Amino acid sequence: MTALTDLTIVEARDGLRSKEFSAGELTEAHIAAVERARPLNLYLKETPERARDMAAGADARLARGEGRSLEGVPLAIKDLFCTEGVETTAASRILEGFKPPYESTVTANLWAAGAVMLGKTNLDEFAMGSSTTTSGFGPSENPWRRRGDNRPLVPGGSSGGSSAAVAARAAMGATGTDTGGSIRQPAGFSGIVGLKPTYGRCSRWGIVAFASSLDQAGPMTRTVRDAAIMLGAMAGHDPKDSTSAPLAVPDYEAALTGELKGLKVGIPREYRVDGMAAEIEQLWQQGVAWVKAAGASPVEISLPMTKYALPAYYIIAPAEASSNLARYDGVRFGLRVPGESLDEMYEATRAAGFGTEVRRRILIGTYVLSAGYYDAYYLKAQQLRTLIARDFSNAFKSCDFILAPTAPSAAFAIGEKADDPVAMYLNDVFTVPVNLAGLPGISVPAGLSSDGLPLGLQVIGRAFDEAMVLRAGDVIERAAGFTHKPAFIAGGAG
């Protein structure tokens, strides 16, 4: 028999409905896996008692035949989502001890669908990073190792605790957030599926804000079908978020038809960047062959502004962050370092509470918004954003979805790239343009690198066409048949 922690959400749903096992048993198996995963530092907060309570509620509903879409499914929550009464830190010392008196809309939606909370996962501080090494509570480790090399690798970031927990079988699925690639890149590095929905598809209410015009929540799972189910529960209009789209949520599972007949797949010429590993280029070609075999015809497209997406992002995101993070002042919640005057208290609190990457971005953001520089930097970046979004709308005149790599490399070692911020930022070269344009994108594990690490392929779709993205992602998943497992598995054996 397969270990309970090895099941997909679909398999767990079926097993619970047919009474092969209970939600209590499924949850206990996962609580034990969460404990075994402690050496990787994936969870900042474990909530086993809450998980047991929620599982008991799920079993009662299942017994009455009232199971909802995620009834009894144990999930991990990125510690950027406010959870009522459960410490929420955004992996920052400045929020240590903060217990939100309210629940984020996305997590509330998940609990209303019957899901069980295992705990809160680690991330880059305030989601600023691509490696989960900027966390104020220590880095997370990727459960994968290079072949013949035992050095600890990063799980990607910022949703690295979530991606590693799902890969290590210490959660069936997890929430992530994606501002410049923070769901898709860690999914790629950890060998799992990660979906960033269209901006506005999921409510941002109750998610600790980083860059409000870019942030979007999404599911991280081991299969595309699981992502479809989880997104269905997370998404929906929320009057409490004025940017949340008043659109009906389709049945995403029904979109997975397994074929792409009559559709056109766009291959962006500009995504062949210098320094990209040859094996990633090869995997990309393989991906084109897979979608072709499913009926799609490839067309070359051009996204000429691609190279300007990263520098534009590194103006827009820090600018928004510098104003969003102004609220951490030691007055109403979180850390306070005393000072003689109010200003001294602010300055001492923020110096002690923010880590170096967050400080760096606040300073950049403050600079580009300051008098005399606003037009040269911020306005210019917003104009570039218009051009980048226009690139995509032009491209979608001749194709139905876009296929690209997720990241230009596989996972790197903890400590690598640490002293060069720009080298770290380049990780997000294929993901950032999608956030600037607000489009949906999915990363699907598609193969292994020569040293045995997972590599992801990315599907990008039109706004609010998550169904297309999932459908193409499902085709790639079927064709790739990715069954490799990481070196470390927290879940029990079969």
Next chain:
Amino acid sequence: MALDKATVARIATLARIKVPESDLEPLAKELSGILTWIEQLREVDTAGVEPMASVAEMTLPMREDRVIDGNCRDKILSNAPQQAHGFFLVPKVVE
């Protein structure tokens, strides 16, 4: 564009983050590196291009003007580092 120490000190004050004197020089170098990389945007002619603040193509929704939340003072104060008599407590501002 190269930032000097004085500029870093000025933006740190604007951002209300105390930066130790010994950090100013390395930070100036680091931030200058990032800004130089960002400046490739100047290559692009953006004359007449509308700036995009958000991709959400929507007008702000209107709602009825009535109280839907409130009476939760204790909840709001529950995370305060210092409080007294139902208020947040801060160092003296006005002499």
